[in-house]
Amino acid sequence: MSLLLAWNAAAARHHLLVVSGIGGTDEFNQRFANWAGSLYQSAIDAGIDPADIHLLSAQPVPQASARTRAADKATLLRAIDEIGASAGAGDTVFIVLIGHGNPRGDGALFNLAGPDISAAELAAKLAGFTEPTLVVVNTASASGPFVSALSGDNRIIITATSSGREYHAAIFGEYFVAALADAGADRDKDQRISMLEAFDYARREVRREFDSEKRLLTEHALLDDNGDGVGSLEPAELATDGGLANRTYLQQPRSLATGANAEVVAMLERKRDIEIAIGELKKRRESLSSNLYYDELEVLLVDLALLSRKIRTLE
Secondary structure (H helix, E strand, O other), X not given: OHHHHHHHHOOOOEEEEEEEOOOXXXXXXXXXXXXXXXXXXXXXXXXXXXXXXXXXXXXXXXXXXXXXXXXXXXXXXXXHHHHHHHOOOOOEEEEEEEOOEEEEOOEEEEOOEOOOEEHHHHHXXXXXXXXXXXXXXXXXXXXXXXXXXXXXXXXXXXXXXOOOXXXXXXXXXXXXXXXXXXXXXXXXXXXXXXXXXXXXXHHHHHHHHHHHOOOOOOOOOEEEOOOOOOOEOOOOOOOOOOHHXXXXXXXXXXXHHHOOOHHHHHHHHHHHHHHHHHHHHHHOHHHOOHHHHHHHHHHHHHHHHHHXXXXXXXX
């Protein structure tokens, strides 16, 4: 408990960079600015310090007009430097790109005012982000190549499309942002929306919209969080991808510093340890016999279920 108290005295911080790129038309410009504004509000509601939120937009964002900077390449790179200077081990950095994209060779670009930024250029800029957990969500069309470019250890990469060939304007971003403010996306009812829950919600709603309009699905979202550079169409907690995303939230971690119940804080830390153990067990699956793997997995899953129930009861 003394170690827990010390850890909570310097609780992990969340940092958010939202980039609303050029829309090409007034309709898309306003749409992207609205999504950015909704995400900004969700971040405030999640307890992120406004000083740790960087908002770049080609259009004014009503929720945070005074804090909005230009959405151009130079400002984007400078904002990443600013976050890198303040983010440390244990922190989580979220970068959300809202807008249009297009393929270029075997890579892709995210469209900005002036020069666009490529997946390779963004990867080079983020190469030094090794200590914080890094979450990059590219909601643009043709965003699939950002997965292989940005993938790495302790990283969650989400794209609206599975390749650069899916170049029609994407709607994934609308529903991903909406998920972070919708209690209906909270499948495990822990009062937080994980990146996996937001991804699943958005993927489901995108398919529902296309089905309702009887249109062929033109975007297939990907999530990669195991560092292999290959995104999954259907990630899950115990699948190849999904474990890290399942325990990563936009909400600031509950801590003693924010007035959370000490018993709940201790249980949440234990819950996180179990989830990490499950992830480590998944990595060792090929080296274990089937019986041993499932025996160890069963113990962890039972512990996790019982602990989750206790946390819900206390809250």
